[in-house]
Amino acid sequence: MDVDEARVKLLDAAEELFYERGIQAVGIDELRAGAGISLKRLYQVFPAKQQIVEAYLRRRDGRWRARLAEYVADHPDDPIPAVFDWLREWFAEPGFRGCAFVNSFGELGSTEPGIADVVRAHHAAVREFLAGLVAELDVTDPEELTDQLWLLLVGSSTGAAIAGDPALADRARRAAQSLAKAATRENSVSL
Amino acid sequence: MDVDEARVKLLDAAEELFYERGIQAVGIDELRAGAGISLKRLYQVFPAKQQIVEAYLRRRDGRWRARLAEYVADHPDDPIPAVFDWLREWFAEPGFRGCAFVNSFGELGSTEPGIADVVRAHHAAVREFLAGLVAELDVTDPEELTDQLWLLLVGSSTGAAIAGDPALADRARRAAQSLAKAATRENSVSL
């Protein structure tokens, strides 16, 4: 087992354990056991727990947005509703526990600036993705609609976790469509 | 200093410290020092930290909803926009760090069932409050609009904390108005 393989196994274990139970609730030794590596290897790959946390969040950011982008690319006719269709699938996955970045921010955002930075970067990137979808539409205020879609995405992720109701994605989906329709120049002109 | 006074001082310190830095990051001794009471008193009032946490969340739930309800009652002409006006004021307060319940849920929701229960109760109560406002309107699907307003509330609270932008309340406010208008029976009939 070389360093690269250990890194992958460690991040796999970190993702599973940190997301399920929170960051501070998972100890280094549990991480080591979950990854099936030795403590020496672990500290060789990441010299401190905080770096494991940030690497976990960064990898999850990339994978999460890639999955979303892939789903949306597969539904080019209705990209914005597709976002919320994909969210609904995500909400219904076993072990869904809300947005890992929101959770991490609530737990450590005020204590560990590095974590707060990763969380802000993730949400900025998600917002940029949504901005790309909005740019395809002819809306009077793209920034406004982008932020509103982002609010629905964040709200439904968090709300679905707390209420335990994946159907909130459908509520958000219809809200998004309604807002998008109201924002289109075509619509406001025709009225 | 009697027990009741110690309880109040303790919850005041708990609210300030837990909200600012997270629950696990604040130790019992820091809580004791912040409240200005002795360790003996502290354990006389609450026999365990977990009970302090739940009492803190319960008191915050009541106070937060009372402040919101009072503000909305003072603006009877536009109750739903008033919700988001009040949110904007809250977001702009120094030390705003998002929804205490969302943060606590992310930190300990999967580990401490008692905390998860308080968080769910808070959000259910907020939803009920919004449902009362929606009930004043003549909408075709009150449940749908209630959930959508709730998503905007949760999303803007969390989003404003992460993005550090109180103006997201305005985005949410206009989204809420747009959704409410689109949902009214009057509007759908006139089209």
Added chain:
DNA sequence: ACTCTAGGGGAACGATCGTTCTCAGGGCTA
């Protein structure tokens, strides 16, 4: 004035955490 008791300050305890250190073993080269 003497006793009794409640309360404050803070040491002590046991558990757990992140991190470092020790040591034995096993594959490599000479």
Added chain:
DNA sequence: TAGCCCTGAGAACGATCGTTCCCCTAGAGT
């Protein structure tokens, strides 16, 4: 085969946590 270095397993360390215990003082009641 002998020496060497890297690794794995896990003990050890120092810090910190929640909680309990001890000791001393101060004030009320007789």
